Amino acid sequence: MAALTNRIIKETQRMAAEPTPGIVARPHEDNVRFFDVQLSGPDGSPYAGGVFHVELFLPSEYPMSPPKVRFLTKIYHPNIDRLGRICLDILKDKWSPALGIRAVLLSVQALLSAPNPDDPLPLDVAEHWRSDEAGAIAQENSPPRVRAANAAMWTPYHDRPEWADVTPLTQDDGPAPVVQIQYTPRFQEVMDYLRAIIQKGEISERALALTEDAIDCNSANYTIWAYRRVVLDGLRAEMQKELEFTENIITDTPKNYQVWYHRQWVVERLHDGSAELAFTQRMIEADSKNYHAWAHRQWAVATFGLWDHELVALEALIEADPRNNSAWNQRWFVVRSTCRLDEPALLAREVQYAQRYIQQAPNNESPWSYLRGLFSSKGVGSFARCPELEAWARQLSVRFPLCVHAVALLVDMAAQSRSPAALEQALTDCDGLAEGLDPIRAKYWRHKRMALLEPLLARALAARPKQDSGSSS
C-alpha cells in the first residue's frame, strides 16, 4: 500500500548506474521494495568464491527504520542464524536514515570478512568459531551443508563421473508453456536427473542423495518425498539418520506438509515416538502456533501414549503466553482423551483453570473459548452442570464493563434458562452488543436474537402456565 518514495527510486537508480563490486541488487518484479541481492564472498575470507543470495526489504517507515535483510543461502557464520537472520548493529539500534541500501549491503559483506563471535546469533556456531576457527571454516566448506546450500560451490551432475551413465530427462512443458518457472540451472539439472532416476526406478545410495538435493531445491515437491520413501524402503535405510534429516528440513521449512508427513512415516518405521515430544517442543519454541508441529504432537502423544507429562508441559506454554490458542486446544485434546469431564471435580478444575486466565486478561479469547467449550455439545452440554458460573460471569462483567465475552457467555446461559425474564434480558443484551459493545458482530447478535432467543422466549411464555402448575405439584 505504502507509496514508493523518491528516496527509494533514487537509491535504486544509483545502484544500477554505479554498481558495487561483489554486490548485485535488483528490485523484485512483484514489489519494488523487495530486492534480490547476490553477495560475493570477499576475497581472503572463508567465503571467497561463494555467491550468497540475500533478500532485502524496505518497510514503509524506511528510511526512518532500517531495511530488513536476510540470507536465503544457508551460511555457517557466527552472526547469521539458520534462518538467515543477521546480527548487525546498523540493522537494529545503530540504524541512521543517512545510511542507505548500498551502505547496508557493504556492511553485510564486511561481516563476511570479519565475523564477530562476541555478538552471536547461533550460539553453537559462535562457540565453535571462538574455540576452533580453522575447524569452523572447514565445517563451513564441508558437504553436505555447502553442497546442498550454495549453488556457487556445487558441482553440476553432468560433471560428476559417477553420474555419467544417466541421461537427464527434461520436463515436458509442451510447445507453448504457461506458468513456466525460470528455474536456476541447479534446480533444473537436479530435477532432470531425478526424473531420469524415477523413470528407471533406481534404488540406490546415489538416488537417495539426489532426492536430498532435490528436496533442498523444493521441499514442497511431494513426488520427491514419495520417491525418497521408496528408496529408503528399498535400501532398508537406517531410520534414525532419516529422523535427523527431517529435523533439518523442518527447521528450514517448518510449514511444509510433505516433510511433516515424512517424519510421521519415519517415526512409524522406528516404532518409537520417544523423541517427538522434545522435537515438537523445539519447533514450538521457534513458532508457538505452528499448526503442523501441534498436529504432529497430537499424533505422537496419541499413537505412543505419551500422555503423562503433557498437561504440565502445556501449562508452562500457556503460562508463557496465555494467548497461545494452540496450547489451549492441546489441553482440550489431552483432557478429553484422558479424563471424564462429567466428574464434577474434574469439570471444576478445568473451569477454574480457564477462569484464572480470564481474570488476568478478560479480553483474551482463548480461555473464554475453552470455558464455553466445556459446556458445549463437545463438552458436558449444559451450563446446569456448574451453577456458580453465572454469578462469576456477572461479577466479571460488572468489573470489566466493556468485556464482550462475559456478556456473550451470559446470553448463552440465558438461552438455556427457559426463564422469560432471563431471555428478555438476553434480548436486551444482544441489542446492546450489536449497537454498542461489539458492533462488528452486529449481524451475529441480531441473528442470535431472532433465530434463537425470540423463539425460545415465545416457547417459554407459552409454557409458563404449564410450568407453574408443574412446580406446585
Next chain:
Amino acid sequence: MEEIPESSSTLQKQTKLENLCKRAILNSRQENQGFLEVILRKKHIQYLLTGIRSLPSSFGSLDASRPWICYWILHGLEVLEGLPPASDPLYHDIVQFLARCQHPQGGFGGGPGQVPHLAPTYAAVSALSIIGTDEALGIIDRTRLRDFLYAMRTPEGAFRMQADGEVDVRGVYCAIDVASICGLMEPELVRGTADWILRCQTYEGGFGGAPGNEAHGGYTFCGVAGLCLLAGLCGCDDPNLVCGSHPEVDPFGGMSTLDIDALMGWLSRRQQTIEGGFSGRTNKLVDACYSFWQGGAAVVTTLLYRLLMSIPAWRDRVLMVDVPPLVMSAESAALSAERVAAGKEEARRRTEEGAVEAGRCQGEWLFDQRCLAEYIVRCCQSATGGVADKPEVPRDYYHTNYGLSGLALTQHCSETGVCLGRFRRSVDQTPGGKVNNHEDADAESEGWEEEEEVSGARNPEDLFMLHAVDPVFGLAPEKVDRAKAFFKAMPALPPRRV
C-alpha cells in the same frame, strides 16, 4: 481495559498490526475522501497476467503447485472481469499444460510427470471449469479420475492427499468438489465422509484439519463447504444423495452432531474488531486470504443453517428442547444503558483512530461486509497491483485471488446476486478531479488515473463491482453450472471394477 499489563508475545504482535492497519485505513480514507471503491482493477489485471506465461526462479517452491497458479490467476481475473477474450490462444495453451499434468492413472499432479495429488487435481479441474470450453472440460479423464478418488478414500470416508500422503479435511473437500463438478458423486464414494468431517469440529466451533486439531479457517472452509456438497445443497441433484453415512437413522442428512451455533459464533469472532479482516484462528493475526476461507465459510454456513432450520426436528434441537434448563438468578441483568453508551463511545473512538467502522452494512451474511471490504481495499491492495496478506508484506497470486474473492463475497448476496450495502460511491461523485489535488501524484494516486481510463463508457458504479463467486466451489456460479452440465450430458461411466 486489561486489568493486568501483559507482555504476551501474541498481544504485542496483534497491537503492532492493529496500529499498521489503523494507519493504512486513515491514509486511504483521507486520500480517497472516505470512499471505498478504490479497486486498482487494471493494475490487478496487469499483475495477474504477468505470471501466466513465465515466473521468476523464486517460484521454485511452487514447482509442485503449478495448476494452483493457473487457478489463482484465472479466477482472480474472472473476479475482476478481466479474463482475456475467448479467442486468446492462452486458453488452449493452459489446457495443453494441464493435460500434461494429468496422470495416466487419473488425477492431476503439480506439474508434468508428477504423481497425482488431490490439491492440484482440485486446482486443475477448477481452472478448466473457468476456461469452460469443450476442449478444456473434455481433457478430464473421468473414468480414471473416479479410480483416483476411490484410491484416495480411507475406510472411514476421509481422503488422503496422495497415495502415500496425509489425510485431512482438505483432501475431503478437494475430492468431493471435483466429484460434484465432474458428476462422480455417488453414495459409495462418500460413505462416512460427513461423519468424518463432523469429527473435525472442535470445542471452539470451527473445524481442524483432522479430529483433535485446532479450529482453523482453511479447514473450516473445507469442512463446511464439504458438508454443503454432501447435504445436496450444491452438488447432488438426486434427493436420495443426501449423503450422510446412515440417512435412514439420521434425519439431518448425517449432520446431527454439527454444532451450528458454535460454528456461527466462532466464524463471527474471527473477524477482527480493529482491522476488519478475518484471522485464521483464535488469537492469530488477520490475513487477507481468510476473507475467502472464513468469509466463504460464513456464507455457506448461513445457507446450511437455512436448510437445516427447514427440518422441524433440527429446529427443536437448535432450540435445545433436550437440554436441561438452567436456573438463572433474577439479577442477571448484564448490560446497563450506561455500558451500552460506553461501548458506543469506545467504538466511536476506535473508528476515529482508524479502526473500520462497524455495524453499518445491511448485507445478509454473518459478518460485517463493509469492514471486510475496507480491510482488503485499504490495507492489502498493493499500489502496483495485487493483494497482500497484510500491510507491509509483498503481494502474491494466492492472496490476490483469495482477497478479491472475499471482496466479491461482500458485494453479492443469495437473492439478488448483488449486495452493495451503503458504501457505494453515488453516481455523481466520480473519481475524477481527485488527481488534480495531488501535485505529487505517486504510484498511489496513479490508480485513479488508471481507473478513469478503464471507466470509459461504463457506469462508474461498476468499477467497484466484482464478479460473483460461488462460495462452495470458489468459481463464478455460471462456470460451475456450465461444467456440471457438460459432464451431466456425457454418457454414464461403466461400473467401476473393484
